[in-house]
Amino acid sequence: MQLSIGQSAGALVIDVLETRLDAAVALAFKDAIRSATAHPGSPVILGLSNVEFMDSSGLGAIVGAMKLLGAERPLELAAPSVGVMKVFRLTRMDTVFRIHDELPQMRDLSAAE
């Protein structure tokens, strides 16, 4: 699971470098988010611009990541593709996440696998 991790103002920015968030990678995604969020910063902004395909398992993994972070450290999303946004909209989970149009400029911390 390829992620790029950076900081922007006070936020921790995690850019997902995978093209698919599906059942095959859902567990690896949650693990990778768990280690990435060891870095400080709030909110956590998850960049989704590279993700071309997300199924309900991918959605579940993002919701799981949000719960993992707890109410003190909100998880926000950035730059979802049309297809990914459709899944959020159909499941009404677009009402739960703050969704940014673009990923904020970030100071790179590390590239994690």
Next chain:
Amino acid sequence: MGQTPHMHDKRTYARQENQRIMDTIRMLVLEDESSLPRFRALLEEVDIFLRSNPVHAQVHDDLTLVLAEALSNIARHGYGDCHGRVCLQLSVSDCGVVCMLRDYGAAFDPATLGNTLPAPDSLSEGGYGWFLIRALTRDLTYTRMGEQNILQFRIAGQRAGDVNCQSCSQNA
């Protein structure tokens, strides 16, 4: 269809009709093992098929999502994380894609699945799959035949490049 061609267009028209008939019977049949990594390979095959039989981008996206959901259900629930056979049959027509999925896993009752959405505030990590299948398909039918589950559905839409498809606008 239903249009009278001009005389000098006859050959073009015949070729178009031929193409149309070929298109309506374009079919993909795949058989594979029902493990999650194998599904990616299966969906890639579907992608390749749809590149030579172009459908509207929305039909392509919806089909890929519905197949991913249906296939992971087969792997997880049908075969209880064990391996089994899956057969996928796709036919592309002017009005979208008709799909038939067969497996030999446990029987299920789609009537009880995906009728409601988990409340967004409940932050449920699951329970969306069948809701998405229902939301994106038409003419969904399920048959249990002997040891076989047969799931059939249609993803409606216009074929890429088609300005107007009569059946689609009638069904819309």
